[in-house]
Amino acid sequence: MAANIVSPTGRSSLVWKYFGFAKDCDGTLSKEKAVCKLCSQKVAHGGGTTNMKNHLKTKHLAEFNMLYQEEPTTSSQSSLDAFIVSKSVKKFSANSEMAKKLNEGLADFITRDLRPVSVVDGAGFLNLMHLAEPRYTVPCRKSLMEIIDSRYNDMKRSVCGVVSQQEFITLTSDMWTSRAGDGFISLTAHYLTDTFDLEHKTLQCLPLPGHHDHTSISSAITCCTGNWLIDIAKNVTAFTTDNGSNIVKAVEEDLKCIRIPCTGHTLNLSVSAGLEVNAISKVIARSKKVVTHFNQSRIDREQLAQ
Numbered sequence: 001m002a003a004n005i006v007s008p009t010g011r012s013s014l015v016w017k018y019f020g021f022a023k024d025c026d027g028t029l030s031k032e033k034a035v036c037k038l039c040s041q042k043v044a045h046g047g048g049t050t051n052m053k054n055h056l057k058t059k060h061l062a063e064f065n066m067l068y069q070e071e072p073t074t075s076s077q078s079s080l081d082a083f084i085v086s087k088s089v090k091k092f093s094a095n096s097e098m099a100k101k102l103n104e105g106l107a108d109f110i111t112r113d114l115r116p117v118s119v120v121d122g123a124g125f126l127n128l129m130h131l132a133e134p135r136y137t138v139p140c141r142k143s144l145m146e147i148i149d150s151r152y153n154d155m156k157r158s159v160c161g162v163v164s165q166q167e168f169i170t171l172t173s174d175m176w177t178s179r180a181g182d183g184f185i186s187l188t189a190h191y192l193t194d195t196f197d198l199e200h201k202t203l204q205c206l207p208l209p210g211h212h213d214h215t216s217i218s219s220a221i222t223c224c225t226g227n228w229l230i231d232i233a234k235n236v237t238a239f240t241t242d243n244g245s246n247i248v249k250a251v252e253e254d255l256k257c258i259r260i261p262c263t264g265h266t267l268n269l270s271v272s273a274g275l276e277v278n279a280i281s282k283v284i285a286r287s288k289k290v291v292t293h294f295n296q297s298r299i300d301r302e303q304l305a306q
Helices: 050-059 061-070 078-088 097-112 117-121 123-132 141-163 214-227 245-254 263-275 278-296 298-305
Strands: 019-023 029-036 042-044 169-177 183-192 198-207 236-241 259-261
Touching: 029 050, 042 050, 050 061, 097 117, 097 141, 117 123, 117 141, 141 198, 169 214, 169 245, 183 214, 198 214, 214 245, 236 245, 245 259, 259 263, 263 278, 278 298
Parallel strands: 169 236, 236 259
Antiparallel strands: 019 029, 029 042, 169 183, 183 198
């Protein structure tokens, strides 16, 4: 019977590997029903391949799994194919080595590229992961956060072990207020390795609520250095900050550290002071009026462009 079954040409669905049309007595193909090459059963064929896929999955599961794991489908029914395949592919167990590696890779992607954890809920992302590895089950937000927290704790122990053993460390710190009005302070450690390579480790970025006076700043810095086992009095040789009076007092008076002014901030203050010179400020004010005029006048802006 299989010798009299002819697979049609120009069909992109993979299922046609196991189906075809039977020849009539005069040699013409009967296309009302497709015939399974494995068992010769006839399956209704109305132009689609759903009935053939269902037959293959029900009667010949081994061939079905092998067929759809060989290569991705390129048919117009790819969404339906993916759905049917997902029902037959055996998923990785949560404790398998491959699932753990993929979970770690996903956590690395989110933390390294600063992506929101909600990315795992996106339909496009889930579809991409299914196409890349249909056996992998993407973890939920809660499970992913547990993985990220575990990675952070491991990294903190590693960095803390290195930083706490340095005999000489310099620190830099900065403060800023977010668009939401929340205050933050950061702390970065710098040191030379045994091979004289300069290393930088951003240790923490802490919320800094309340008044940003020298007491609250020095307390936040002391808390942070304590978390990373850094002895300020013993190991910190210098501390670089901007020129704000609050942090200057916190570093020099409260922490008793040698402070090095930030070059960038100092240069910015110098330029700002220069722009306040009367002759320069007048030119800037007139330039702003010109810019404002053209921003508010479409006709004049078009004429200027010509």
